[in-house]
Amino acid sequence: MAVSLSKGQKVDLTKGQPGLNNLLVGLGWDPSQSGMDLDASVFLLAENGKVTGEQDFVFYNNPQGGQGSVIYSGDNRSGQGVQDDEQIRIDLRRVPQHVHRIAFTITIHEGESRRQNFGQVQNAYVRALDEPSGQVLVQYNLGRDFSVETAVVVAELYRYKGEWKFSATGSGFSGGLAALCHNFGIEVESPQPSPSAVTGNAFGSNPAPSYQQEQPQRSFTPQQSYNNTMPAGRPMGGSVHNPMQGTGPSHSSGSGFTCSRCGSQNIMTGKKGFGLGKAAIGGLVLGPIGLLGGFIGGNKLKLTCVNCNHSWEPGQSEISRITDTLKNQAKNVIQQYKTAESLDGIVAGLALVAMADGRLEHAEKQKVQEFITQSPELSSFGPGKALSKFDYFVGNMTRDHYRGKEEALGKLHKLRSKPDLAKLVVRYCVAVGYADGDFSYEEQQMVSDICRMLNLNPSEFLY
Structure with a gap:
């Protein structure tokens, strides 16, 4: 039976299930108005709470990270459907040792300019499943705790004494994905005048898989500014x-x-x-x-x-x-x-x-x-x-x-x-x-x- 968490609560994942290796994290939401585009992103954080390189930031223009241990399923721009809107697969065995935490986030694309926020989003949740069996291990429903925010760190996986634990974080930010990037140690370029001017991977290398290139990529371009302090x-x-x-x-x-x-x-x-x-x-x-x-x-x-x-x-x-x-x-x-x-x-x-x-x-x-x-x-x-x-x-x-x-x-x-x-x-x-x-x-x-x-x-x- 899945464990239902409230904000701030934590639960062991691997301690009681030593064979748990392939994890599926699903995120879902229901926008209350048309034209809202929500996105899942993942930050792989070192001990100081910051990313250390481009491979540690997984989002719609960079769908793989952590040496292939974290894979983003793709961008759902409508929020339609009854299943997870977006999913992230994690191979816990392959997560690099420098990664102490994996933060899962949801952001509203261009939320500030469109005057959209999480007060207009219903039924947002995050859940973790054992991918081979499909068993839901833990779920956190965000409820109505947010109003003006345009970005939320919904949950984290983190290492503790050699095991992985799941934490229902529920921490809101204003400023969308850019604000989260700054918080986790990534510099962000000013938006480009035209989305069509941005091509390829957001970091200038390793183009996204074909399922991402079927849609024009966003004008969100993080810059490398990774520091240990x-x-x-x-x-x-x-x-x-x-x-x-x-x-x-x-x-x-x-x-x-x-x-x-x-x-x-x-x-x-x-x-x-x-x-x-x-x-x-x-x-x-x-x-x-x-x-x-x-x-x-x-x-x-x-x-x-x-x-x-x-x-x-x-x-x-x-x-x-x-x-x-x-x-x-x-x-x-x-x-x-x-x-x-x-x-x-x-x-x-x-x-x-x-x-x-x-x-x-x-x-x-x-x-x-x-x-x-x-x-x-x-x-x-x-x-x-x-x-x-x-x-x-x-x-x-x-x-x-x-x-x-x-x-x-x-x-x-x-x-x-x-x-x-x-x-x-x-x-x-x-x-x-x-x-x-x-x-x-x-x-x-x-x-x-x-x-x-x-x-x-x-x-x-x-x-």
Whole structure:
């Protein structure tokens, strides 16, 4: 009998079925209006949550990847029919060892320009089958969780202790396929003026099989920009317009830094060779555990203005001024909402990020505990209270991950009516994500989910 999952749930695939090798992943949807074209795509991700080359991005113009281990069945442009609209075949034995996760996505082609979104899509689902027998192993129905999004990471396969597990991800994006590409480490060319101008494979080699060439190919052309580290200074979603972003001081991202060239406060922050993301700096300096200080001491912190692309390395006086400003802002917010409910919500968010991958290593736990105990804002609730709450939420998720996670999300949800506190919570969550020096893919996705729960735009805090 197939296992039916809800968003965030996971299930073992191969642990109880050692002979499971050939997997069929089917995706389906029913557009509520004619003229909607939805597409399945697959990203084969390394340990850092990014693709490493063109063979790791499988879509309508590049239907095979992972050294032939992942094959896309072809493009269904109408969404008609009662069976899967599009399918992906995976030979688990042949998946390259550098691939730690396989993300399955659905996007709406030209959704923004046509004013189409997932609020106009019904009955979307993803399911995994044992291909030889046709047995459905697991299914996740997306329901009506999405409205304005034009791209969704619906599910993932990922390796865990030598086995493959299936996760119902359900993470939405604005910006369509281009936004997903940016998120997974792929640069995207600007659209060409005419689709007919694009020929052959999107990467310029290995033309698609004949069943793909029967239809004109799209003008979506990714470029190779594959890195083992996250690029600093690139907003999440690429060039997708974010209505919450502005170009002047009155629409600040919240970092507190100001561009000396154009006066904008829409500033990206990043240590050279390691992306920190827009507005993340607020979370880092709020936690007095020396995260930011280490970057400054090594002369490694780099700021980039999103408005005019001016870059500079701030001096110690500028850092000190902004640090003091942000700490005072945090202190004022905490004083305004200093209740047991607020403490529960804040610490629940920290625990959710710390446990984003389902476990908390000892070294990582120590870092997060240092963050909590050394934060004057959290300490103001009373000696040891924040740390005790953190251990409580982590303990619940360790014993029963799904029940513990649901309880933590419930506590967090109560803060959505307090926007100032909600933003502070997300900055704390970002800081916890960086506590061990590696803001992992799972942690970033959890921060994105927390943002949406709190009615905040993830692009204000992540790139």
